[in-house]
Amino acid sequence: MKESTIQLQRKTLNFVPGEILTREMLQDLYDYPRNAVENYYSAYSDGILYGLEWNTISPECHRITPGALKWKGDIFFLTKEIDVEKAFGDTFENGKRYQLFFVSEGEEPQRVDQGVRHVYTMQLAAVRKEDPDYDEIAQNEYLYACVLNTTANGLKLEFNTSDCLPGICADNSDIDGRYCFPMPLMYQEIIPMLENKENKTMLDYQFLTLLYQRKNLPMKLVTYYIKEYEGSDAIASVDIKKSKEFYERFKKAVEAYKQVVSVEMESKKADNKKEEKEAMYRESGSL
Numbered sequence: 001m002k003e004s005t006i007q008l009q010r011k012t013l014n015f016v017p018g019e020i021l022t023r024e025m026l027q028d029l030y031d032y033p034r035n036a037v038e039n040y041y042s043a044y045s046d047g048i049l050y051g052l053e054w055n056t057i058s059p060e061c062h063r064i065t066p067g068a069l070k071w072k073g074d075i076f077f078l079t080k081e082i083d084v085e086k087a088f089g090d091t092f093e094n095g096k097r098y099q100l101f102f103v104s105e106g107e108e109p110q111r112v113d114q115g116v117r118h119v120y121t122m123q124l125a126a127v128r129k130e131d132p133d134y135d136e137i138a139q140n141e142y143l144y145a146c147v148l149n150t151t152a153n154g155l156k157l158e159f160n161t162s163d164c165l166p167g168i169c170a171d172n173s174d175i176d177g178r179y180c181f182p183m184p185l186m187y188q189e190i191i192p193m194l195e196n197k198e199n200k201t202m203l204d205y206q207f208l209t210l211l212y213q214r215k216n217l218p219m220k221l222v223t224y225y226i227k228e229y230e231g232s233d234a235i236a237s238v239d240i241k242k243s244k245e246f247y248e249r250f251k252k253a254v255e256a257y258k259q260v261v262s263v264e265m266e267s268k269k270a271d272n273k274k275e276e277k278e279a280m281y282r283e284s285g286s287l
Contacts, residue, residue, distance in 0.1 A: 045178045046070050047170035059154035092149040098126045103141040165243040173220035177238050180216035199258040229253035
């Protein structure tokens, strides 16, 4: 057997009462969780990794849950729930639309030095299309949500005001420009469409299973679904800047793509429904 110089390692620390922690021990404590998280998500695209859900508590109160965002290859964590209205104060004017971005304020995330700690931050900012820096922010920063401020419902999520869908989630498929559709949009539109759809395909049931488990739909599965409906060749790229257009293709496929049902199967379904009705009448004493 010939061995190489490549090794897999597993480190353990032995804390002995009364002994001083060494630099190496502290370094291992720092490296282990960082390496574990970064390695686990290394194959994922930019986008929400988990959490960061938009919760409506009341018309006057909306909160963003703790979670993690991968942006430009780095992972940022929100460790506490955000009260959106409290965070922005009187920013939101009635009847106006805003886009909420996590911004890094420059090419690199903002760095805050706290002694030996360096904290890199992305700030949640409310931007309007009329703002002079809108184009630059839209091109370079992460679009979390689009909202309309109304008297009746407060901040209402919208998905049709930008070519790029807000709240894009991370994906680990091998498709160029990969991402996952935002979960609020899945709950708001796709789940009801699938639940009410007749002649569901096996992929429809698979989508429902994933969404009921609050899991993202893998882009590779979505592109395969569109390909099956459109009869087109494999989709090699899904440009995130045109994610709304791509979502509309997916939505159309969900609406129209159905399992081919034979006349015999339709007749059997009709007979089953008839038998169910007759059994119900017999139980009620009406027959």
